[in-house]
Amino acid sequence: MTEHLPPAETHAPDSFESWLRASHADQPQDYAHYLARQMAPMIRALMLMATAAFGIAVLASHFIRPSSVPLLLQLLPVPLLLLAATVARRVQRPRSLSLLTLTCVLLLEIGINLSSIGRLQGQPLVLPGLLLPVASAVIWFTRRDFIVAMTLCVVGPLPMLLLGNTHGIQIFQYFVYMAIAISLSAVLRAFMARTLFEQFRLERRLREQANTDGLTGLLLRNRFLELAQLALDIHSQQKPVCMLFLDADHFKQLNDDYGHAAGDNALIALAAALRTQLRQTDLIGRIGGEEFAMLLPGLALPQARERAEQLRLAIRAIKRPDGRLTVSIGAAEYRHGETVDALLARADQAMRQAKRGGRDRIVSAVGN
Numbered sequence: 001m002t003e004h005l006p007p008a009e010t011h012a013p014d015s016f017e018s019w020l021r022a023s024h025a026d027q028p029q030d031y032a033h034y035l036a037r038q039m040a041p042m043i044r045a046l047m048l049m050a051t052a053a054f055g056i057a058v059l060a061s062h063f064i065r066p067s068s069v070p071l072l073l074q075l076l077p078v079p080l081l082l083l084a085a086t087v088a089r090r091v092q093r094p095r096s097l098s099l100l101t102l103t104c105v106l107l108l109e110i111g112i113n114l115s116s117i118g119r120l121q122g123q124p125l126v127l128p129g130l131l132l133p134v135a136s137a138v139i140w141f142t143r144r145d146f147i148v149a150m151t152l153c154v155v156g157p158l159p160m161l162l163l164g165n166t167h168g169i170q171i172f173q174y175f176v177y178m179a180i181a182i183s184l185s186a187v188l189r190a191f192m193a194r195t196l197f198e199q200f201r202l203e204r205r206l207r208e209q210a211n212t213d214g215l216t217g218l219l220l221r222n223r224f225l226e227l228a229q230l231a232l233d234i235h236s237q238q239k240p241v242c243m244l245f246l247d248a249d250h251f252k253q254l255n256d257d258y259g260h261a262a263g264d265n266a267l268i269a270l271a272a273a274l275r276t277q278l279r280q281t282d283l284i285g286r287i288g289g290e291e292f293a294m295l296l297p298g299l300a301l302p303q304a305r306e307r308a309e310q311l312r313l314a315i316r317a318i319k320r321p322d323g324r325l326t327v328s329i330g331a332a333e334y335r336h337g338e339t340v341d342a343l344l345a346r347a348d349q350a351m352r353q354a355k356r357g358g359r360d361r362i363v364s365a366v367g368n
Protein backbone atom coordinates (compact mmCIF):
# COMPACT_ATOMS: atom_id res chain seq x y z
CA MET A 1 0.00 0.00 0.00
CA THR A 2 1.32 3.40 -0.91
CA GLU A 3 1.50 5.88 1.96
CA HIS A 4 0.74 9.47 1.18
CA LEU A 5 3.64 11.77 1.72
CA PRO A 6 3.12 15.17 3.28
CA PRO A 7 2.78 17.68 0.44
CA ALA A 8 5.90 19.39 -0.75
CA GLU A 9 5.89 23.13 -0.05
CA THR A 10 7.13 25.13 -2.92
CA HIS A 11 8.04 28.26 -0.98
CA ALA A 12 10.30 26.61 1.56
CA PRO A 13 13.73 27.76 0.34
CA ASP A 14 16.33 25.29 1.66
CA SER A 15 14.24 24.70 4.55
CA PHE A 16 14.38 23.08 8.04
CA GLU A 17 11.80 25.77 8.78
CA SER A 18 13.76 28.04 6.45
CA TRP A 19 16.91 27.56 8.47
CA LEU A 20 14.83 27.97 11.56
CA ARG A 21 13.62 31.21 10.01
CA ALA A 22 16.91 32.68 11.09
CA SER A 23 18.58 33.33 7.80
CA HIS A 24 15.95 34.71 5.47
CA ALA A 25 13.32 36.65 7.39
CA ASP A 26 14.07 39.87 9.19
CA GLN A 27 14.43 38.86 12.79
CA PRO A 28 13.45 41.51 15.34
CA GLN A 29 14.96 39.41 18.12
CA ASP A 30 18.23 38.89 16.28
CA TYR A 31 18.32 42.56 15.53
CA ALA A 32 17.74 43.47 19.19
CA HIS A 33 20.65 41.23 20.20
CA TYR A 34 22.80 42.68 17.46
CA LEU A 35 22.01 46.20 18.71
CA ALA A 36 22.75 45.20 22.28
CA ARG A 37 26.15 43.82 21.21
CA GLN A 38 26.94 46.95 19.24
CA MET A 39 25.73 49.37 21.87
CA ALA A 40 26.81 47.66 25.08
CA PRO A 41 30.32 49.17 25.25
CA MET A 42 28.96 52.68 24.65
CA ILE A 43 26.18 52.19 27.20
CA ARG A 44 28.65 51.05 29.88
CA ALA A 45 31.01 53.90 29.09
CA LEU A 46 28.19 56.44 29.35
CA MET A 47 27.06 54.97 32.67
CA LEU A 48 30.55 55.34 34.09
CA MET A 49 30.98 58.81 32.65
CA ALA A 50 27.66 59.99 34.10
CA THR A 51 28.52 58.47 37.49
CA ALA A 52 31.88 60.23 37.57
CA ALA A 53 30.40 63.52 36.37
CA PHE A 54 27.61 63.30 38.93
CA GLY A 55 30.06 62.59 41.78
CA ILE A 56 32.37 65.45 40.77
CA ALA A 57 29.45 67.88 40.35
CA VAL A 58 28.00 67.02 43.78
CA LEU A 59 31.40 67.35 45.48
CA ALA A 60 32.19 70.62 43.73
CA SER A 61 28.81 72.17 44.52
CA HIS A 62 29.14 71.02 48.12
CA PHE A 63 32.31 73.06 48.54
CA ILE A 64 31.03 76.04 46.60
CA ARG A 65 27.49 76.17 48.01
CA PRO A 66 26.77 73.57 50.71
CA SER A 67 23.23 72.21 50.86
CA SER A 68 21.21 71.20 53.90
CA VAL A 69 21.37 67.54 52.78
CA PRO A 70 24.46 65.72 54.14
CA LEU A 71 27.12 65.08 51.50
CA LEU A 72 27.06 61.32 52.06
CA LEU A 73 23.34 61.19 51.40
CA GLN A 74 23.82 63.24 48.24
CA LEU A 75 26.46 60.79 47.09
CA LEU A 76 24.30 57.76 47.91
CA PRO A 77 23.43 57.07 44.23
CA VAL A 78 27.14 56.81 43.30
CA PRO A 79 27.80 53.25 44.61
CA LEU A 80 24.46 52.13 43.16
CA LEU A 81 25.36 53.66 39.82
CA LEU A 82 28.74 51.92 39.91
CA LEU A 83 26.97 48.66 40.72
CA ALA A 84 24.62 49.12 37.75
CA ALA A 85 27.61 49.85 35.46
CA THR A 86 29.45 46.76 36.78
CA VAL A 87 26.44 44.50 36.24
CA ALA A 88 26.03 45.96 32.75
CA ARG A 89 29.50 44.64 31.87
CA ARG A 90 28.17 41.09 32.03
CA VAL A 91 24.75 41.68 30.55
CA GLN A 92 24.19 40.69 26.92
CA ARG A 93 20.42 40.65 26.64
CA PRO A 94 18.94 43.83 25.17
CA ARG A 95 16.01 43.98 27.62
CA SER A 96 18.28 43.68 30.67
CA LEU A 97 20.71 46.22 29.28
CA SER A 98 17.88 48.63 28.62
CA LEU A 99 16.44 48.15 32.12
CA LEU A 100 19.87 48.72 33.70
CA THR A 101 20.37 51.90 31.73
CA LEU A 102 16.95 53.24 32.64
CA THR A 103 17.67 52.34 36.29
CA CYS A 104 20.85 54.36 35.96
CA VAL A 105 18.81 57.34 34.70
CA LEU A 106 16.42 56.95 37.65
CA LEU A 107 19.30 56.86 40.15
CA LEU A 108 20.78 59.98 38.60
CA GLU A 109 17.42 61.66 38.91
CA ILE A 110 17.17 60.76 42.59
CA GLY A 111 20.68 62.14 43.07
CA ILE A 112 19.90 65.32 41.17
CA ASN A 113 16.77 65.93 43.24
CA LEU A 114 18.58 65.18 46.50
CA SER A 115 21.43 67.53 45.75
CA SER A 116 19.02 70.34 44.85
CA ILE A 117 17.37 70.41 48.26
CA GLY A 118 18.22 73.55 50.19
CA ARG A 119 20.33 75.11 47.46
CA LEU A 120 20.07 78.53 45.97
CA GLN A 121 17.74 78.76 43.03
CA GLY A 122 18.89 77.58 39.65
CA GLN A 123 22.22 76.26 40.82
CA PRO A 124 21.54 72.54 40.24
CA LEU A 125 20.10 73.10 36.76
CA VAL A 126 23.36 71.87 35.23
CA LEU A 127 22.88 68.37 36.61
CA PRO A 128 19.84 67.33 34.51
CA GLY A 129 22.20 67.66 31.55
CA LEU A 130 23.73 64.37 32.70
CA LEU A 131 20.52 62.50 32.04
CA LEU A 132 20.34 62.81 28.29
CA PRO A 133 23.58 61.07 27.30
CA VAL A 134 22.73 58.04 29.43
CA ALA A 135 19.06 57.96 28.44
CA SER A 136 20.05 58.31 24.76
CA ALA A 137 22.12 55.15 25.03
CA VAL A 138 19.06 52.89 24.88
CA ILE A 139 16.89 54.83 22.48
CA TRP A 140 18.05 52.71 19.54
CA PHE A 141 16.64 49.51 20.98
CA THR A 142 12.90 49.96 20.58
CA ARG A 143 10.48 52.82 20.20
CA ARG A 144 9.24 52.05 23.71
CA ASP A 145 12.77 52.47 25.09
CA PHE A 146 12.96 55.81 23.34
CA ILE A 147 9.68 57.03 24.82
CA VAL A 148 10.47 55.78 28.34
CA ALA A 149 13.98 57.25 28.30
CA MET A 150 12.83 60.64 27.04
CA THR A 151 9.91 60.76 29.48
CA LEU A 152 12.30 60.03 32.36
CA CYS A 153 14.50 62.88 31.20
CA VAL A 154 11.61 65.34 31.20
CA VAL A 155 9.84 64.16 34.34
CA GLY A 156 12.86 63.30 36.54
CA PRO A 157 14.06 66.82 37.37
CA LEU A 158 10.51 68.20 37.81
CA PRO A 159 10.41 67.79 41.66
CA MET A 160 13.64 69.79 41.86
CA LEU A 161 12.20 72.51 39.64
CA LEU A 162 8.74 72.69 41.11
CA LEU A 163 9.59 72.28 44.80
CA GLY A 164 12.80 74.29 44.80
CA ASN A 165 13.31 77.98 44.54
CA THR A 166 13.62 77.86 40.76
CA HIS A 167 11.89 80.77 39.12
CA GLY A 168 9.64 80.67 36.06
CA ILE A 169 12.23 81.75 33.51
CA GLN A 170 14.57 78.97 34.54
CA ILE A 171 11.80 76.39 34.28
CA PHE A 172 10.99 77.76 30.85
CA GLN A 173 14.68 77.55 29.90
CA TYR A 174 14.77 73.98 31.14
CA PHE A 175 11.84 72.96 28.98
CA VAL A 176 13.27 74.68 25.91
CA TYR A 177 16.56 72.88 26.50
CA MET A 178 14.78 69.54 26.91
CA ALA A 179 12.57 70.11 23.85
CA ILE A 180 15.65 70.84 21.70
CA ALA A 181 17.59 67.89 23.09
CA ILE A 182 14.70 65.43 22.66
CA SER A 183 13.92 66.62 19.12
CA LEU A 184 17.58 66.15 18.27
CA SER A 185 17.53 62.64 19.75
CA ALA A 186 14.38 61.78 17.77
CA VAL A 187 15.95 62.94 14.48
CA LEU A 188 19.21 61.12 15.22
CA ARG A 189 17.30 58.00 16.18
CA ALA A 190 15.32 58.00 12.94
CA PHE A 191 18.50 58.18 10.82
CA MET A 192 20.75 56.03 12.96
CA ALA A 193 18.13 53.31 13.38
CA ARG A 194 17.88 52.95 9.60
CA THR A 195 21.67 52.88 9.17
CA LEU A 196 22.09 50.32 11.93
CA PHE A 197 19.37 48.11 10.50
CA GLU A 198 20.95 48.24 7.04
CA GLN A 199 24.29 47.31 8.55
CA PHE A 200 22.68 44.43 10.43
CA ARG A 201 21.10 43.12 7.22
CA LEU A 202 24.34 43.47 5.30
CA GLU A 203 26.32 41.57 7.93
CA ARG A 204 23.70 38.86 8.03
CA ARG A 205 23.71 38.56 4.24
CA LEU A 206 27.51 38.20 4.28
CA ARG A 207 27.22 35.49 6.93
CA GLU A 208 24.62 33.68 4.85
CA GLN A 209 26.82 33.89 1.78
CA ALA A 210 29.64 32.31 3.72
CA ASN A 211 27.30 29.40 4.47
CA THR A 212 25.80 28.94 1.04
CA ASP A 213 27.16 27.62 -2.19
CA GLY A 214 27.54 30.34 -4.80
CA LEU A 215 26.45 28.16 -7.72
CA THR A 216 23.29 26.50 -6.42
CA GLY A 217 22.47 28.69 -3.43
CA LEU A 218 22.23 25.59 -1.24
CA LEU A 219 23.80 25.18 2.18
CA LEU A 220 27.45 24.24 2.21
CA ARG A 221 28.57 21.02 3.88
CA ASN A 222 29.51 22.37 7.31
CA ARG A 223 26.41 24.50 7.69
CA PHE A 224 24.22 21.66 6.41
CA LEU A 225 25.71 19.26 8.97
CA GLU A 226 25.37 21.81 11.75
CA LEU A 227 21.68 22.44 10.99
CA ALA A 228 21.03 18.75 10.33
CA GLN A 229 22.41 17.91 13.78
CA LEU A 230 20.14 20.55 15.26
CA ALA A 231 17.14 19.12 13.36
CA LEU A 232 18.05 15.62 14.59
CA ASP A 233 18.22 16.87 18.18
CA ILE A 234 14.80 18.47 17.81
CA HIS A 235 12.94 15.80 15.83
CA SER A 236 14.54 12.42 16.44
CA GLN A 237 12.95 11.85 19.88
CA GLN A 238 9.40 11.90 18.57
CA LYS A 239 9.60 10.82 14.95
CA PRO A 240 11.75 8.99 12.44
CA VAL A 241 14.33 10.95 10.47
CA CYS A 242 15.97 9.90 7.21
CA MET A 243 18.96 11.10 5.27
CA LEU A 244 19.31 10.93 1.48
CA PHE A 245 22.69 11.12 -0.20
CA LEU A 246 22.45 12.04 -3.91
CA ASP A 247 25.32 11.92 -6.37
CA ALA A 248 25.00 12.93 -10.04
CA ASP A 249 25.94 10.12 -12.42
CA HIS A 250 28.73 10.29 -14.99
CA PHE A 251 29.30 13.93 -14.24
CA LYS A 252 32.94 13.93 -15.23
CA GLN A 253 31.93 12.81 -18.69
CA LEU A 254 29.52 15.74 -19.00
CA ASN A 255 32.28 18.17 -18.02
CA ASP A 256 34.84 16.52 -20.27
CA ASP A 257 32.57 16.33 -23.32
CA TYR A 258 30.59 19.54 -23.05
CA GLY A 259 32.60 21.80 -20.78
CA HIS A 260 32.38 23.01 -17.22
CA ALA A 261 29.56 25.46 -18.01
CA ALA A 262 27.31 22.59 -19.10
CA GLY A 263 28.15 20.82 -15.84
CA ASP A 264 27.35 23.97 -13.87
CA ASN A 265 23.97 24.31 -15.58
CA ALA A 266 23.14 20.72 -14.76
CA LEU A 267 24.01 21.30 -11.10
CA ILE A 268 21.82 24.41 -10.98
CA ALA A 269 18.90 22.49 -12.52
CA LEU A 270 19.47 19.61 -10.12
CA ALA A 271 19.39 21.93 -7.09
CA ALA A 272 16.20 23.56 -8.41
CA ALA A 273 14.58 20.12 -8.78
CA LEU A 274 15.51 19.27 -5.19
CA ARG A 275 14.01 22.52 -3.97
CA THR A 276 10.65 21.84 -5.59
CA GLN A 277 10.30 18.72 -3.41
CA LEU A 278 11.15 20.41 -0.17
CA ARG A 279 8.88 20.59 2.90
CA GLN A 280 9.34 23.13 5.68
CA THR A 281 11.05 20.64 7.95
CA ASP A 282 13.42 19.23 5.30
CA LEU A 283 16.93 20.43 4.78
CA ILE A 284 19.15 20.22 1.72
CA GLY A 285 22.79 20.96 1.20
CA ARG A 286 25.47 20.67 -1.43
CA ILE A 287 28.02 18.66 0.43
CA GLY A 288 30.50 18.07 -2.36
CA GLY A 289 31.05 18.87 -6.05
CA GLU A 290 28.14 16.87 -7.50
CA GLU A 291 26.96 15.47 -4.17
CA PHE A 292 23.86 16.61 -2.33
CA ALA A 293 22.25 15.56 0.93
CA MET A 294 18.72 15.87 2.14
CA LEU A 295 17.48 15.42 5.69
CA LEU A 296 13.86 14.32 5.98
CA PRO A 297 12.43 14.59 9.50
CA GLY A 298 9.16 12.73 10.04
CA LEU A 299 9.76 10.16 7.30
CA ALA A 300 10.59 6.52 7.99
CA LEU A 301 12.63 4.63 5.43
CA PRO A 302 9.76 3.47 3.17
CA GLN A 303 8.43 7.03 2.91
CA ALA A 304 11.93 8.42 2.43
CA ARG A 305 12.45 5.99 -0.44
CA GLU A 306 9.20 7.22 -1.94
CA ARG A 307 10.45 10.77 -1.67
CA ALA A 308 13.77 9.70 -3.17
CA GLU A 309 11.92 8.15 -6.08
CA GLN A 310 10.07 11.43 -6.67
CA LEU A 311 13.42 13.23 -6.63
CA ARG A 312 15.02 10.70 -8.95
CA LEU A 313 12.19 11.17 -11.47
CA ALA A 314 12.24 14.97 -11.15
CA ILE A 315 16.00 14.97 -11.81
CA ARG A 316 15.60 12.50 -14.66
CA ALA A 317 13.35 15.04 -16.36
CA ILE A 318 16.37 17.36 -16.68
CA LYS A 319 18.07 17.10 -20.05
CA ARG A 320 21.83 17.21 -20.40
CA PRO A 321 23.47 17.49 -23.87
CA ASP A 322 24.19 13.77 -23.97
CA GLY A 323 20.90 12.53 -22.57
CA ARG A 324 19.19 12.65 -19.18
CA LEU A 325 20.60 13.80 -15.89
CA THR A 326 20.44 10.96 -13.41
CA VAL A 327 21.41 10.52 -9.78
CA SER A 328 22.28 7.60 -7.56
CA ILE A 329 20.64 7.89 -4.15
CA GLY A 330 21.48 6.31 -0.82
CA ALA A 331 18.86 6.41 1.95
CA ALA A 332 19.48 5.84 5.65
CA GLU A 333 17.17 6.10 8.66
CA TYR A 334 18.47 7.64 11.86
CA ARG A 335 19.39 5.21 14.62
CA HIS A 336 19.13 6.24 18.23
CA GLY A 337 22.33 7.91 19.45
CA GLU A 338 23.86 8.26 15.99
CA THR A 339 25.62 11.47 15.00
CA VAL A 340 24.72 13.30 11.83
CA ASP A 341 28.12 12.41 10.34
CA ALA A 342 27.52 8.71 10.97
CA LEU A 343 24.04 8.94 9.44
CA LEU A 344 25.43 10.71 6.39
CA ALA A 345 28.23 8.16 6.08
CA ARG A 346 25.70 5.31 6.00
CA ALA A 347 23.64 7.13 3.34
CA ASP A 348 26.89 7.68 1.40
CA GLN A 349 27.72 3.98 1.54
CA ALA A 350 24.24 3.13 0.26
CA MET A 351 24.72 5.63 -2.56
CA ARG A 352 27.98 3.91 -3.55
CA GLN A 353 26.12 0.66 -3.67
CA ALA A 354 23.59 2.31 -5.99
CA LYS A 355 26.51 3.33 -8.23
CA ARG A 356 27.84 -0.20 -8.26
CA GLY A 357 24.36 -1.51 -8.99
CA GLY A 358 24.23 0.47 -12.25
CA ARG A 359 23.38 4.08 -11.13
CA ASP A 360 20.09 5.95 -11.51
CA ARG A 361 18.59 4.09 -8.55
CA ILE A 362 17.93 4.16 -4.83
CA VAL A 363 19.54 1.87 -2.28
CA SER A 364 18.78 1.77 1.44
CA ALA A 365 21.56 1.59 3.99
CA VAL A 366 22.20 -1.80 5.54
CA GLY A 367 20.81 -2.36 9.01
CA ASN A 368 17.74 -0.19 8.51
Ligand SMILES: Nc1nc2c(ncn2[C@@H]2O[C@H](COP(=O)(O)OP(=O)(O)OP(=O)(O)O)[C@@H](O)[C@H]2O)c(=O)[nH]1
Pocket residue numbers: 215247248249250251252253255259260261262263264267288289290355359
Ligand atom coordinates in the same frame (compact mmCIF):
# COMPACT_ATOMS: atom_id res chain seq x y z
N1 LIG B 1 30.84 21.72 -13.79
C1 LIG B 1 31.15 21.39 -12.55
N2 LIG B 1 31.70 20.20 -12.29
C2 LIG B 1 31.98 19.87 -11.04
C3 LIG B 1 31.73 20.73 -9.97
N3 LIG B 1 32.11 20.13 -8.84
C4 LIG B 1 32.61 18.93 -9.16
N4 LIG B 1 32.50 18.75 -10.50
C5 LIG B 1 32.93 17.63 -11.29
O1 LIG B 1 32.18 16.48 -11.00
C6 LIG B 1 32.95 15.37 -11.46
C7 LIG B 1 32.79 14.21 -10.52
O2 LIG B 1 33.41 13.13 -11.13
P1 LIG B 1 33.50 11.73 -10.47
O3 LIG B 1 33.65 11.85 -8.98
O4 LIG B 1 34.58 10.99 -11.20
O5 LIG B 1 32.13 11.06 -10.69
P2 LIG B 1 31.25 10.86 -12.00
O6 LIG B 1 31.97 11.21 -13.24
O7 LIG B 1 29.98 11.60 -11.75
O8 LIG B 1 31.01 9.35 -11.97
P3 LIG B 1 30.05 8.54 -11.02
O9 LIG B 1 29.85 9.34 -9.79
O10 LIG B 1 30.79 7.28 -10.72
O11 LIG B 1 28.79 8.34 -11.76
C8 LIG B 1 34.39 15.86 -11.60
O12 LIG B 1 34.73 15.90 -12.96
C9 LIG B 1 34.35 17.25 -11.03
O13 LIG B 1 35.24 18.12 -11.70
C10 LIG B 1 31.16 22.00 -10.27
O14 LIG B 1 30.89 22.83 -9.41
N5 LIG B 1 30.88 22.28 -11.56
